[in-house]
Structures are given as structure tokens and as C-alpha cells.
Amino acid sequence: MAAIAAAAGGRCEGDGERLFIGVGPLQTAGPEEVSFLDNRRYLPQLRETRAGAVVMAQGLADQVPEGTVAIVVPAPYLGFARVAALFHPAPAATPGIHPTAVIGPGATVSPEAEIGPYAVIGAGAEIGPGCIIGPHAAIGAGCVLGPRCRIHAHASLSHAILGEGVVLHPGARVGQEGFGFAPTPDGRFETMPQLGRVILGDHVEIGANACVDRGSQGDTVLGAGTRLDNLVQIGHNVRTGRGCIVVGQAGISGSTVLGDYVQVAAQAGLTGHLQIGTQARIGAQAGVMNDVAAKSDVIGSPAMPVREFWRMTARMKRLGEKQGKTE
Amino acid sequence: MAAIAAAAGGRCEGDGERLFIGVGPLQTAGPEEVSFLDNRRYLPQLRETRAGAVVMAQGLADQVPEGTVAIVVPAPYLGFARVAALFHPAPAATPGIHPTAVIGPGATVSPEAEIGPYAVIGAGAEIGPGCIIGPHAAIGAGCVLGPRCRIHAHASLSHAILGEGVVLHPGARVGQEGFGFAPTPDGRFETMPQLGRVILGDHVEIGANACVDRGSQGDTVLGAGTRLDNLVQIGHNVRTGRGCIVVGQAGISGSTVLGDYVQVAAQAGLTGHLQIGTQARIGAQAGVMNDVAAKSDVIGSPAMPVREFWRMTARMKRLGEKQGKTE
């Protein structure tokens, strides 16, 4: 119990001697499991829970049912993540190369790495210690993977340098040619050779079926700790700072630059050649066509400051209603 | 002819003795083929068709050219689907395991299942009778597939339980980790362990390159008969009822719950933790940030009732024009 409260970064109110075997949601967790509450919407489930302990914020501890220990922490979601990781650590590599894997000439695979069935490692690639390469993953010639990267099933990688602990989820596409071509006077298109790389900083994560194109010239760069959700599109020569978040189905066009800790919500789109300042937040489905200042929040298509968007939306609705009454 | 009319659920006006060899569109079908009309936009093609028979609704039978039989049915598209399925039944499994497939320890593959080249079946997985596992498909450890599932090329599956007749189209991603992490005070993110499963009910279909994340805690559940189109994103812990339809490139964020027969049109987005009532319809490109009542139709970003949206849109356009004239 003390280990759990310590991992969560909090103190526990109640029986400090209990033993726990895992974690679970409020509705199904039993007396030997730890749960959490992060959203007041789920207070009814808290009052009914059979969980042995619940990680939660200060003000709600009195809502916990009898027999459940409240673990009070400043950041419940983070605290619970750490408790869950006690019971469910990230999988470690089972070193070895599956007999069906194809290792290209000159490739170096750490003896501490795990290479799955039908993985293909291209010529001259380097796979660091503790890496897990999933089934059917394709690592292109010359790619470099730092320690403890996880490349899941069917992901493909080419022209890329990965730091430590990078994760590619299934079907992620990293390093393919970007969308570059020039129209000719007679109405055809000629391909612009795509020559750059993709540089993924430490602990970058790329979601399932997300795409990160190689630079056309120069490189496409995602800063350390940046996370892309599923089906995100990153065009050539995009650069992000540290810890950026890009949520499902959002897209960032070529050569746009994000500062540190920028958040791009689901299905938003950014045109190319923009500058997005540090800690800016782009709302869901926003269409961003201009630079965004640091720490500002924009939404709408075309995007505008969040406050302006909601004021405009409210007035449009009122206008509609008023006219409706006079008709 | 009688078999075809019976399959279509209608009666035929004309020569009941003809023989047919297949189906085809109005423009190209010949005298031995069956076609259909479901959209008045294609009436000109009906008048020119050489098809031997056309499945169609009542009021249009007099537009059929001479030599073509009208098969009049209450639901032409359904009727035609059944006729086409007479000529083109869903493919059956050719039982056997391709010599290049990798079957993990403890996995059980029905002798009536077909396992394609380079398929990988993880430890302890169960593949039911009549399943077809396509080339390069990756079935994770412990997954359970009911009878007659079809897993197409390059699809990946992990932490999942599938009912009967489930279809994953090429590149579909089911069961990977969702987008869950907690920010730390020093600006990093810690991964929230993703521990749940994906439960796909009978006859669920997942489109090409669509993604369904495993539950973070609890499960992600798609009810029987639910169909996702290509490139759809389903976040962790989403739950749908029976017969929901999610069209191409739409996305549903974590923990949102859909009732039965909800329709989500193309490129729509739903934020997390919402309740969408039974038979609600979400319009194309809608941005849904609030619960939606049963049987209601919403559209727009942010979403509003369809009627309100169109009234507002019309007034915005009129307002624009009026001001234009006075300038």
C-alpha cells in the first residue's frame, strides 16, 4: 500500500497494510485492485465502487465508500499512470532474432534486441539494445534505432534516425517520400526528388497508421517526447519542438514549424510554411492558415482566437433565432 | 428469373423464363445480366440500358426500355444486393495453413480455417472454423476469432475477441495501445498503461487502414453489425450499440458511447466521454462536443440540429449578399 501511495505521489487515508494485485476501472475493480477518479462525471461510479483503493484529488475523498482507501494526490491521472505501471511495466525485449527475419548485409543488431517473425532489416541499419521489432516490420537501409525502441507489427521505416525509447505503433509509416512535384507547362507533374531524413527524438511515439514523410531537402524532425495519435499526417520538413501532442487524424503540411509543447487537437489541419509558437493550442477541426503566437489558443476554420470563435458562434446562433421570431 | 425475383423480394413484370449469368451497371449490363436503379439521377441510363432485367422501385417501371424486365421491389438496393449475392457469394475458406505461416505455441487453428502466406498467429490464439486469414496478417497472442471471420492482407489484431463473421479489411489496426498519457510537472508525458481489450460483435466490419484502440481499462466494444469505413479512428473505451455506421475518415474519441443504429457520416469528429443516443445521425464533417439525443440529427462544427444549421447557413449567406448590395 505504501509503495502504491508513493508511486502515485500522494498520501493514503485508510488501511496502509492492504495488498493489491492490479488496477481497474471504478465499475469493475475489486477489493484487491486500485482505481482512479479524474473526472467529476464519474462521481456516481465512485460512490458505488468496490475498488480497494482509488487515486484521486483532494476535495473528493469524502465521497469514497466504506472499505475503499482514498489515495489523495495533486495529479490523479499521473499518479494512477505510475501505479498502473507498477503492475504493468512496459514489455521488455526477449533477445533474439526470429529465424524468419531477414537481416540485410552490414546491418548491426544488438544481441539484446528482439527481432520478430518476418521482420526485414535493411542493409547497414543499426538496431540498439532492448529494441523490439514486431512481426512484418520493415526497417529500411541505413536506419539507426537507439536503445529500447518498439516498432510494432507492419510499421515501416526508411531514411530515419531514432533516439531512445521511440515507439511506432502498428502500420505507422515513417520516412517515405513526401508529396512533392512541379507542374510542367504541358500539364504533367514531375516528381521533386525527396532527399531528406526523418529524425525522431527520444521517446517520440507515432500512432497506428500515422504517416511522417522524409524531408524533401533538410530533414523532418519531431522533438523529444512528441506524440502523434493514429492516422496523423506529417508532411516533409515539418519540425516540432519537445513534447508536442498531435491528436487523431490531424495533419500538418510541409515545412511548418512547431515550438515546444504545442497541442494540435483531433482532425485539425495546418497549412505549410507556418510558425506555431511554444505552448500554442490548436482546437479540434481547426483550419490554420497563419502563424500562431506562443501560448495562444485558436479554433475554427479558418482558425481564430478561441474566445473570438465562441463569441462569433454564439452571435450567429442568436442572430438566427431573432430573425426566426420576426419571420 | 423466378429465383432472382424471389431473392430480390419482388415480382417481375415481363418474361419469367430468361436465364441470367451475372449483374452489372445500367450502362454496361447486357441481356443476360441484372442491373438496378436506386437514384433518379440515373433515369437516363435506365432508358438506354441493354440489361436483361432491372431491380427497381414501383413508380419507375414504365421507364424500362423494351426487352428489359422490371423487377419491382420495395427496397431496390437491398433487393439488388441479394440478387448480386446469388451470383457472387462471399468467398469460402480453402482450409489449410500455408507453409510460410507462423503459428505460435498453444494457438489453435480450426482445420476448416484458411491461413495465408506469411500470416503470424500469436501464442494461444484461437482461429474458428471457416476463417480466412490473409497474407501477412498478424493475429496477436491470445486473440479469439469466431467462425467465418475474414482478416485481409496486412491487418493486425491484438488483445481482441471477435464474434462470428467479423471482417477486417487490409491494413486495419485493431487492439493496439490507445493515446493515453499523463503530463508530468517537468513537462514530460508518462504513458498510461493500456490494459483493456477490443470486443467486436458478430458481423462487425472494419475498413481498410481504420484503427480501433484497445481499452485503457475496461474494453473497447463495437456492437453486432457495426461497420466502419476506411481510415476511421476509434479511441480507447468507445462503445457502440448494434448496427452503427461510421463513414470514411470519421473519428470517435475515447470513452464516447453510441446507442444502436447511430450513423456517423464522413470526416465527422466526436470528442470523448459523450453519450450519443440510439438512431442519432451525425452529419459529414460535424464536430460533436456534447451529448446527442436519440433519433436527432446534428451537423456543423460545433454541431447543432440539422434544421438550425441550414437556417443559419442560409441567413449567413443572405446577410452577406444584402450587405454586398449596400456597399
Added chain:
Amino acid sequence: MAAIAAAAGGRCEGDGERLFIGVGPLQTAGPEEVSFLDNRRYLPQLRETRAGAVVMAQGLADQVPEGTVAIVVPAPYLGFARVAALFHPAPAATPGIHPTAVIGPGATVSPEAEIGPYAVIGAGAEIGPGCIIGPHAAIGAGCVLGPRCRIHAHASLSHAILGEGVVLHPGARVGQEGFGFAPTPDGRFETMPQLGRVILGDHVEIGANACVDRGSQGDTVLGAGTRLDNLVQIGHNVRTGRGCIVVGQAGISGSTVLGDYVQVAAQAGLTGHLQIGTQARIGAQAGVMNDVAAKSDVIGSPAMPVREFWRMTARMKRLGEKQGKTE
């Protein structure tokens, strides 16, 4: 130098005797590299460049720093593409079939084609001379590939006929069943058999993880030179003319027809059964629900003429501000 200026289609102002070894961006190119300027936004980088030569338009040649040769051309981006292709020609096939590739019965593979590890070529398929089939690519039974096609890692293809020089980027899905089904009176859906093919004209390119469904009846057709970016969705029976461009994450629903040289910008969506005229341009995130005339530009959701959209947007913003002052 002369060869480079000739390739770029321009004339060079400066030392015609230099030798070059490659190309690079303005910021990093050295004296033996060629760079380009296509966007006035990057004029500061031009003034600082160490590049040996810069491909550029006429009016800016006087901004080139000492020691750098200006190659003045009418179309800088096209000119530079041609110079870059001198140094980086498209990769040629290394003929041969990797021993792990599976070639189905009756398939014919040109002796001049390259078949990568774990590629699967279905029964009766035809692979033309100079084709490069990447690792894990899956070519379905009966597919026909013209000369010099490049099918990258993990792409899948079925029921398809490809012209010359077609490119499928990693994870592209071509020829799978489309989203077709008919509701039954008791609330289920019955699959409409999907029977058509995909026809890709010469030099068509399909982006990473993009999807092109086979025709339901009739065929899905992309005209010569059409290019799809990553994560694009093309529904069954869509037809495009020559040289259409569809940018990342855009989607075109079933049976919509595009004329020649139509441009669809990122994240736009087109409903089904539309006619889009030649050289029409659809803006980013547009929602197109009606036919679009040739050479017209539309944007917005619902889409309207571009000029009308910007006028309406500006007035909405002014209206918002004016009311704000009176509150």
C-alpha cells in the same frame, strides 16, 4: 554548370565552369551544391546562402550573395526538380526475385523486375519489366502491373490494372471492397457484393496508407498522372481525369467524377455522385455537396465560391466586433 542550367530550363548568370555534386536547401547547401528559391518568405536565407548556385525566378537575381550563381528560370520549382533529378534519379530495379517471395501459380514476373523479401504475388498476376515490388507487398490474384511500377513496403493491391510507372507508397490499399451494404427491414445490413476493379493510369501515385476501393459495379478509375497524398480515401466507382491532385486526408465518396486537373486540398470531403468540372479547385477542409463547375474554386463547409466564402467570413468577424463594442 551548363548541363544544370539546361536541365533547369534557364540561363545562368555567373561562372559557367563550376562543378556540382548535389543539391541542398539554402541554409545548408555548400559551394558545390545547387539550391533554389521559390517563396519570397525565404529571401533572408537567400542573402545568407553559401550555395554554389540557386535556381530562381527573374526578379530576384540581384539578391544573390557574391560567389553564388543565379540560374534564372521561368518556373523555379520545376527547374530545381529537374536539376535534383540529375543528381538523384529515381531508383532502378535490381532484377531478381528474393528467395522468400511467394509467386502464385500462373503469375508472370518480368525477368527485369525486382521482387523484395516476403512479397506475395497472387495467382495469374503480371508484373512488368522494371517494376520494384517492396518487402511484404501483397499483389492480389490477376492484377496487372505495367512497366516500371514501384510498389513500396506493405502496400496491398487486388482487382487492379496499373499502367506504366505507377507508384504505391508504403501501406497504400488499392482494390479492397468498398463500403456498400443495404439495410434490411429488421435493422441489419447486407453486404452489396463489390465486383469492379481499380484502373490506375500511367504515372498515378498513391500516398502512404491511402485507400482506393474497387468499383462496386463498373470500375474505380484514376486518370494518368493523378496523385494522391497520404491517408486519402477514394470510394468505389470514383473516376478522375488526367493529372488530378488530392492532398493529405481528403476524401472522395463513391461515384463522384472529377474532370482533368482537378485539385482537392487537404482534409476536404466530397459526397458521392457529384460532377466536378475540369480544373476546379476544392479548398482545404471544404465540404462539397453539390456539383462544381469547371475552373471554379470553392471552399467552406458547405462549400461555396471562394470569393463568397472570404466575404462572408470577413463580415461575420466584423459583425462580431461591432456588436462587441455596443455591449
